[in-house]
Amino acid sequence: MQQIGTNGSKVQTLNYSVSGDTDSDSFKSWQQLLASLFRVTRPFHRREHGFFASLTVYHLGLALVLHGKSDAVRYSRSDAWTLRDDLDHLFIHVCSQGGGHLRRAGENRRLNHLDVGIVDLASPLDFVAYASESVSLVLPRSLLSPTTGELDRQHGRILLRDTPVGGLLGQHIMTLCQTAPRLWLHEAVALARVTANLADTCLGIGAVSYPAPTTTSHGGLMRSIRGYIEARLHRPELAPEEVASAFLISRSQLYRLFETSGGVRHYISRRRLRRALLDICSPALRHRRIGDIAYDLGFRNEAHFSRIFHDAFGSSPRAARAASKRGDAEWLAVASPAPGGNQLEHWLKELMAG
The missing domain is CATH 2.60.120.10 (Jelly Rolls)
Incomplete structure (x- = not known):
């Protein structure tokens, strides 16, 4: 149960x-x-x-x-x-x-x-x-x-x-x-x-020289691409073309790698929104305007950011910040999948550094 x-x-x-x-x-x-x-x-x-x-x-x-x-x-x-x-x-x-x-x-x-x-x-x-x-x-x-x-x-x-x-x-x-x-x-x-x-x-401390695990080129490439994207979320011009060029692969190859995530463009947008959610609700960043946080994550239009934030989480950025100020956990709950989905799987997939 x-x-x-x-x-x-x-x-x-x-x-x-x-x-x-x-x-x-x-x-x-x-x-x-x-x-x-x-x-x-x-x-x-x-x-x-x-x-x-x-x-x-x-x-x-x-x-x-x-x-x-x-x-x-x-x-x-x-x-x-x-x-x-x-x-x-x-x-x-x-x-x-x-x-x-x-x-x-x-x-x-x-x-x-x-x-x-x-x-x-x-x-x-x-x-x-x-x-x-x-x-x-x-x-x-x-x-x-x-x-x-x-x-x-x-x-x-x-x-x-x-x-x-x-x-x-x-x-x-x-x-x-x-x-x-x-x-x-x-x-x-x-x-x-x-x-x-x-x-x-x-x-x-005391790390030993275990042989590096054998991993497929796919797994290593995916880790490298995700790290590349995560370090560049603040750049509004970050796009599939740049990522494909940086790793010397075609756009179709790149799409296939991120197909389960809806494509690399969707993955980039989701990662930006997730980072924005964490920053907007962070007590350490409550003094910052929501628009400034969005700008730092590559969003150049605050109205557009608010709209896609609401589409993703079912709550406006201001409502999410207000919930966090009240001590509610709603800002995390709105990122949950539809009822009946595997919540643990969703958490694991979305778990990235903010």
Whole structure:
């Protein structure tokens, strides 16, 4: 059963729980919920047993925190899976109870109680979790420094609980999860940035030389193009022609890469609007005119900006700012998909640095 709420004007949350047989509709719905992250199956020796799982997701504006409990389950991501969902996030996993085995590049590594596992969602993965409770942090790659501990080589790394770095990062993530239900949204956004900085530092300390994961040219190209666009959202002249030229590909190739996003022009507009939404509702930027914020993000006509903002979020920029001043979480809720959609998938797709 899925429930979505704002915790009384706090951060928006997603609650989900299932119980039943492995072949039941409940387990299938659990697979569908997590399909935007993993292929979910049961270990062979547990397939005849009943299954229980629950998940609470907190949206911190720039990051997600997931608190989950489940019986033994297997999570995997193949090359084809990473190409299909095209996620570009780091998934930092702490086993608050239980543990599991993390397999990548032919190496099987044990993840024990309170160890911290690092997963690059742009890379293949195979993880078997025992009956466990866990807290996970999803950070967009754009929030992290690309030079920190060779970020592409962090996939599959385990920070042990008895090391200073592993203990500090793991405890911080669990504390953040405990605190999340009480956070106002502007506090959550600020703490997401602090957490990203801490993760940057911890991953840079004692980084080991794991082989870089094998990724397809498609995945690497998409990450490069998204980074190029994100760094140039403020330029009104940013257009598909420029992007295609910068990466020496045709416009038709570029469109195919962004076809699931409605094309690159639509993707650029959506990213600008999402950044505008965060800036307009940021307490640190309340002194700035909405028109000036829009101008800085490449919008040269304030009336046009207000119109497409309303079309995208169902609320005017002024109404969104007013809601944030009242402490409402409406400004995040208006970015939700239509009822009945996979809210978790929507959050993951829209999760980028503001």
